[in-house]
Amino acid sequence: MPFALLHRDGADHVEVLTGDVITVDTLADIPLEPGRPVLATIPYRQITERGFDCVDDGAPLECLLVSSVTTQPLSDFPAGDLRVSGGRFDLGDDEYGRIVEDVLRDEIGHGEGANFVIHRVFEASVEGDPVAAARAAFGRLLANEQGTYWTFLVHTGTRTLVGATPERHVSVNDGIVMMNPISGTFRHGSGPLIDFLEDPKEVEELYMVLDEELKMMATVAEHGGQVAGPYLKQMAHLTHTEYLLAGRGSLDVREVLRETMFAPTVTGSPIENACRVIARHEKRGRRYYAGVLALLSVSDTGEQSLDAPILIRTAEITPDGTLRVPVGATLVRHSTAAGEVAETHTKAAGILAALGASTIPARVTAPPAAGERELASLAARNVDLARFWLDSREEGALAVPSLTGRTAVIVDGEDTFTAMLAHQLKALGLTVSVQPWSTLTGVASPAAPSPGATSSGATPSGAASSGADVAGAALAADLLVVGPGPGDPADPDDPKMVTMRGVVAARLASGRPLFAVCLGQQMLAQHLGLSLIRRDSPYQGLARDVDLFGTVRRVGFYSSFAALSPAAALSPTAALSPGAALSPAALIDSAYGPVEIACDPADRTVHALRGPFFAGVQFHPESVLSRDGIDVLRELLPTLLAEVISPLPNG
Numbered sequence: 001m002p003f004a005l006l007h008r009d010g011a012d013h014v015e016v017l018t019g020d021v022i023t024v025d026t027l028a029d030i031p032l033e034p035g036r037p038v039l040a041t042i043p044y045r046q047i048t049e050r051g052f053d054c055v056d057d058g059a060p061l062e063c064l065l066v067s068s069v070t071t072q073p074l075s076d077f078p079a080g081d082l083r084v085s086g087g088r089f090d091l092g093d094d095e096y097g098r099i100v101e102d103v104l105r106d107e108i109g110h111g112e113g114a115n116f117v118i119h120r121v122f123e124a125s126v127e128g129d130p131v132a133a134a135r136a137a138f139g140r141l142l143a144n145e146q147g148t149y150w151t152f153l154v155h156t157g158t159r160t161l162v163g164a165t166p167e168r169h170v171s172v173n174d175g176i177v178m179m180n181p182i183s184g185t186f187r188h189g190s191g192p193l194i195d196f197l198e199d200p201k202e203v204e205e206l207y208m209v210l211d212e213e214l215k216m217m218a219t220v221a222e223h224g225g226q227v228a229g230p231y232l233k234q235m236a237h238l239t240h241t242e243y244l245l246a247g248r249g250s251l252d253v254r255e256v257l258r259e260t261m262f263a264p265t266v267t268g269s270p271i272e273n274a275c276r277v278i279a280r281h282e283k284r285g286r287r288y289y290a291g292v293l294a295l296l297s298v299s300d301t302g303e304q305s306l307d308a309p310i311l312i313r314t315a316e317i318t319p320d321g322t323l324r325v326p327v328g329a330t331l332v333r334h335s336t337a338a339g340e341v342a343e344t345h346t347k348a349a350g351i352l353a354a355l356g357a358s359t360i361p362a363r364v365t366a367p368p369a370a371g372e373r374e375l376a377s378l379a380a381r382n383v384d385l386a387r388f389w390l391d392s393r394e395e396g397a398l399a400v401p402s403l404t405g406r407t408a409v410i411v412d413g414e415d416t417f418t419a420m421l422a423h424q425l426k427a428l429g430l431t432v433s434v435q436p437w438s439t440l441t442g443v444a445s446p447a448a449p450s451p452g453a454t455s456s457g458a459t460p461s462g463a464a465s466s467g468a469d470v471a472g473a474a475l476a477a478d479l480l481v482v483g484p485g486p487g488d489p490a491d492p493d494d495p496k497m498v499t500m501r502g503v504v505a506a507r508l509a510s511g512r513p514l515f516a517v518c519l520g521q522q523m524l525a526q527h528l529g530l531s532l533i534r535r536d537s538p539y540q541g542l543a544r545d546v547d548l549f550g551t552v553r554r555v556g557f558y559s560s561f562a563a564l565s566p567a568a569a570l571s572p573t574a575a576l577s578p579g580a581a582l583s584p585a586a587l588i589d590s591a592y593g594p595v596e597i598a599c600d601p602a603d604r605t606v607h608a609l610r611g612p613f614f615a616g617v618q619f620h621p622e623s624v625l626s627r628d629g630i631d632v633l634r635e636l637l638p639t640l641l642a643e644v645i646s647p648l649p650n651g
Contacts, residue, residue, distance in 0.1 A: 057285025080136030111560030163314030221247025404429030413485020482520030521616030525563030556625025
């Protein structure tokens with residue numbers, strides 16, 4: 001008989017679920033009936049429902065149709081003896097380290113994303129009955145782990161999953177959607193806790209997954225997510241840092257699951273390209289690693305609920321006794337191969353110790369106490385974050401009269417930062433829609449100059465592309481926003497880049513307001529005659545104070561490319577405050593009028609530019625890293641729309 005054992009955080013009992021198991025093809029096929037909960041085991045391969053890449057290993061989406069729910073005391077599940085043999089990682093340390101180096105160099109270094117999670121699998125053999133072994137492991141986890149969101153055992157008849165996951169992926173209860181980004185890993189006894197809390201790599205990892213889950217919340221919650229935290233997540237062997245996100249939503253819970261596949265903490269960001277990177281470098285399926293275990297239900301009144309932890313710190317045991325424990329490491333610009341190899345050993349230690357197959361000594365060290373200094377360090381992380389996402393917002397409080405009622409279309413270049421940007425623009429009073437780049441058909445533009453190419457005296461390519469056929473709704477909007485996305489903006493063969501260059505060209509030719517963000521700005525800069533460079537060190541998840549047209553702003557960057565201001569146009573301005581860097585300003589002529597440029601004094605990379613009816617920013621005003629992002633939008637956008645008369649509906 002299929003069954004599941006669930007222990008949720010803080011409970012003094014174990015829930016015992018029994019019922020029949022069915023296999024379904026899609027999340028929408030999960031049956032929901034009043035009074036009959038469903039426990040769905042969702043594999044990573046379901047990411048294809050969103051059209052994203054993966055190595056399809058055929059792992060099934062199995063649903064336990066719960067016919068009985070009882071509770072038993074924790075004492076009914078003692079830890080038993082396990083016999084495990086032949087333990088090893090499927091990828092050795094050297095091979096895994098080489099993959100880490102490849103991703104850092106070829107993906108993060110080339111603008112494909114801010115962070116990526118690459119996994120490997122510890123494999124062994126369990127002697128004796130696999131289900132009995134899993135029950136013993138479940139008892140050990142109950143006894144030895146702490147701080148887990150769920151400790152669970154699921155037996156479907158064809159496979160058994162047992163684990164202690166620290167992380168809620170998404171939950172829905174009483175109309176409140178919650179997510180829980182967790183990142184940063186501190187092994188107890190490895191050094192002072194304060195060193196971990198103030199390690200830039202660990203801090204940036206959490207910021208990046210916070211941004212990525214805010215993107216998801218922007219899709220499934222009516223007004224996006226509100227941030228609470230950060231907090232310490234203390235477990236038996238490890239301590240993590242975490243935030244909580246909450247927002248009100250009304251989507252079907254199966255749609256919430258689909259729109260949030262899968263957590264950036266186990267994939268990367270931006271999520272769509274992270275899936276491509278994972279498929280390229282892992283070259284094998286993930287089975288249930290990075291998927292979710294989802295308990296869905298609907299009340300007699302039709303109110304749906306969802307509780308879905310991430311399938312990490314989880315072992316899969318097959319009927320023949322094969323044991324698989326997948327673990328991953330988050331790769332960011334500061335990562336090293338040796339550090340990430342060590343992190344996979346550390347992450348595996350807890351569950352491997354429970355199974356008697358640890359690759360490092362299973363010594364349990366008490367979680368470190370967090371004193372005033374540690375708590376102050378945590379609190380300080382929010383000082384320079386965007387209050388837009390941390391504070392509650394009254395509807396209409398941020399509206400700008402000159403923007404209210406205007407229409408905006410955001411072109412999405414495969415980065416759902418656009419969903420966050422849409423919430424900001426709505427808060428300013430605009431009526432906003434988001435349009436994927438792939439829906440803008442028939443757009444073409446001449447090949448862009450290669451990064452670093454000299455563009456002095458060049459004619460903006462947009463001048464030759466005024467006839468580009470762009471979707472009518474995008475061109476008819478009062479404001480067209482060309483948004484961010486991964487990849488090389490100068491690639492002449494990438495369909496996305498060709499299309500988005502054409503969109504920019506057509507909008508410039510129309511003379512109507514255009515705002516460009518990150519990738520969008522790079523393309524705008526190309527059309528204005530500026531060259532592009534690839535940064536020696538990627539600006540992925542980097543917050544900086546920059547001078548924007550005479551005002552110092554704190555903003556967040558996610559980019560490996562940037563436009564370059566012409567050296568002859570620079571004229572240093574005075575520092576705005578003691579110790580502030582001189583910020584060159586540039587004024588150039590273009591086919592579309594004079595262009596003012598704000599750029600870095602050290603390397604001439606462009607932070608922002610503005611012209612008669614267009615503006616662009618290299619940073620992400622919508623990012624939680626952009627403390628002043630909403631203020632930048634309030635300053636730039638009204639000027640663009642000041643002279644605009646909206647077209648008639650049939651215009």
